[in-house]
Amino acid sequence: MCGIVGYVGARPVLSILLDGLKKLEYRGYDSAGIVVLGRDLSLFKKQGKISLLESQISHSQVDGHAGIGHTRWATHGVPNDINAHPHLDCTGKLAVVHNGIIENYMELKTALIQKGHVFKSDTDTEVIPHLIEEELLNKDDLLKAVLGSISLLRGSFALAIIHKDFPEKIVCARRESPLVLGIGNGENFLASDIPALLPYTKKIIVLDNDEVALIEKTTVSIFDVQGKRIHRSPQTVDWDARMIEKGGFEHFMLKEIHEQPNVIKDTMEGHLDLAYNKVLLPEGPEDSLLQHLEAIYITACGTAYHAGLYGKYLIEALTGVPTEVEIGSEFRYRERMFKDKSLGIVISQSGETADTLAAMRRMKAEGIPVFAITNVASSSVARESDWVFHTKAGPEVAVASTKAYTAQLLSLALFALRLKGAREGSEDLRAKALVQELQRLPILAETTFNLEGKIQAYANRLRYLTDYFMLGRGLDYVTAMEGALKLKEISYVHCEAYPAGELKHGPLALITSGKQVCLLATQRQLLPKIHSNLKEVKARGAEVLILRFSDSEEMEADETFILPATSDYLSPLLAIIPLQLFAYYMAKEKGCDIDQPRNLAKSVTVE
Ligand code: F6R
Secondary structure, eight states: OOEEEEEESSSOHHHHHHHHHHHTGGGOOSEEEEEEESSSEEEEEEESOHHHHHHHHTTOOOOOSEEEEEEEOOSSSOSSTTTSSOEEOTTSOEEEEEEEEETTHHHHHHHHHHTTOOOOSSOSTTHHHHHHHHHHHHOSOHHHHHHHHHTTOOEEEEEEEEETTSTTOEEEEEEBSOOEEEEOSSOEEEESSGGGTTTTOSEEEEOOTTEEEEEOSSOEEEEETTOOEEOOOOEEOSOOGGGGSOTTOSSHHHHHHHTHHHHHHHHHTTOEETTTTEEOOTTSOOHHHHHTOOEEEEEEOHHHHHHHHHHHHHHHHHHOOOEEEEEHHHHTTOOOOOOSSEEEEEEESSSOOHHHHHHHHHHHHTTOOEEEEESOTTSHHHHHSSEEEEOOOOOOOSSSOSHHHHHHHHHHHHHHHHHHHHHHOSOOHHHHHHHHHHHHHHHHHHHHGGGHHHHHHHHHHTTTOOEEEEEESTHHHHHHHHHHHHHHHHHOOEEEEEEGGGGGGTGGGGOOTTOEEEEEEOOGGGHHHHHHHHHHHHHTTOEEEEEEETTSOOOOOSEEEEEOOOOGGGHHHHHHHHHHHHHHHHHHHTTOOSSSOTTOOSSOOOO
16 A cells, blocks of 8 residues: 655666655555655655655655565554654664555554654654664674564564665565565665656566565565565566656546557457457466366456456356456455365456455465456466456556456456367357457447547536436446446446446435436346436436447436447457546546545555
8 A cells, every 4th residue: 555665876866766655655645755865864754755755855855776666555543744754764774665554564563662662653654673672782783673573563564674874775575465676777766666666767677575685776685584585586576667647637537548449459459359359368267277177266456356257257258257356355254165166266366365365375375276367467466377468558547447447348248258168169159259349349438438528518517516317227237336446436426337227226226306317227137227216216306327238228317428339348448548537527526636635545454
């Protein structure tokens, strides 16, 4: 959740750290801090956004060749200047930044206080500098002191540590929270996530669980928890710095919504065999496994879970293989049985979501092989799965996921077609038509943006909105759920997504005169049913927006958004775009912080 950066080298440290923190602000934005190691430690901490820290620092002259920084998403202790990281030991010589949760911090803190240590903050993190301080009483080596300290920690951490007596060195460590090292020329970096490194280097080393690294100007050395040296060569990432700029858009979210036609094209590239109308998925499970599957278990969180629901509907419709989808935090703990011949599918943009990772590890422990769909090639999900499909969404910076979602939907459509091909051959007409239609998707997605002006006007008309309903059947219900999540998380408008057939079983009680309802109507076979739902809500005075394909019959609504016609099966890839835009423009009308909505962080690496 929090973001960490570190730098050792000859460039101006403060500006490199500030720049890195800004690139990681999506990971947490309630407070931030930086410490630079020169002749002394220069410490700056500030509650609020990084821009406030930046103005606090702007007049400071700080020299140094190493430093670490942190952007916080509070877990223990309210967001304020004192609880902001870095945290120091009693001597004031040692500074630590931390992402994660130390589960046994209370017992460690009590023991440290008994030994005379003085704590200033309410954080769990602050035990770490004091523990290292204790270790340094018996060891004269920072690396060894860190190794000794982390063996006492329970929970999750990504740590970066500097000490005045060990100049031009950063020690960092990782357990369950991501940490990436950036390899430069005469300079080296560390960060929680790749975007912070992209302006400086594309050469990275991903630190694994229970590894510690010593970062100096010209060397990066990695060790296991016993202090044994590990040799690992850097890998080169295929993202570039331009991908993390706003590119003329007012917000990252709007830019990322607009990137979707290209994301669909890039994710699909090389996977359609048009000569034989089939899908190629060499990165996925082989025929022998797919042919005998009796069950598929999908797990994910949030938006990625909605993509999983799409996967279930499509896989079952096309192949009949029973498919369950379960939210990561439920899957990991629920008592249950699994079928023998099964496959797990794990979906995660970041590849680091704690509950998704835990659910995936449970699958593996149950003997279920795992196919991962992720946007980050170096992520834990990618590394721990049996097969991995990389969505080509590029870095997603806005906290609310948009382009990664469509890439996940597309990946699942490809998987469902590949599964069908493996089980039934490639002669099925429905599958062939879908492969053909997939090709047209980028252009159809582009056409959807013709609605943007209309959507903006609709949001303006509803600018005092507090409650909204999104209703749909079949795949439209999946889109309604994702659309409702977008509206809630960035505009703070309360929104209920419901399967339209459930209205009479309860929620209809809420539909009264003037209530705003969006009725999704892209599932052609279900249109007569949707007509009845329209009548039901209109009869109770609701104002209705209809979302339908251009080739379907007109419906009597207060507003209609018309999508370019495509297959019912692919509708979620198009229908979500107007709902994302609606959430965006509604949030704008309400003056919300669109890219960094309250209480949220992009990568949820704690439980
Ligand atoms: C919502 C959103 C979240 C994420 C969820 C899972 O817009 O972004 O619901 O989808 O936290 O994240 P990943 O996909 O990184 O595992």
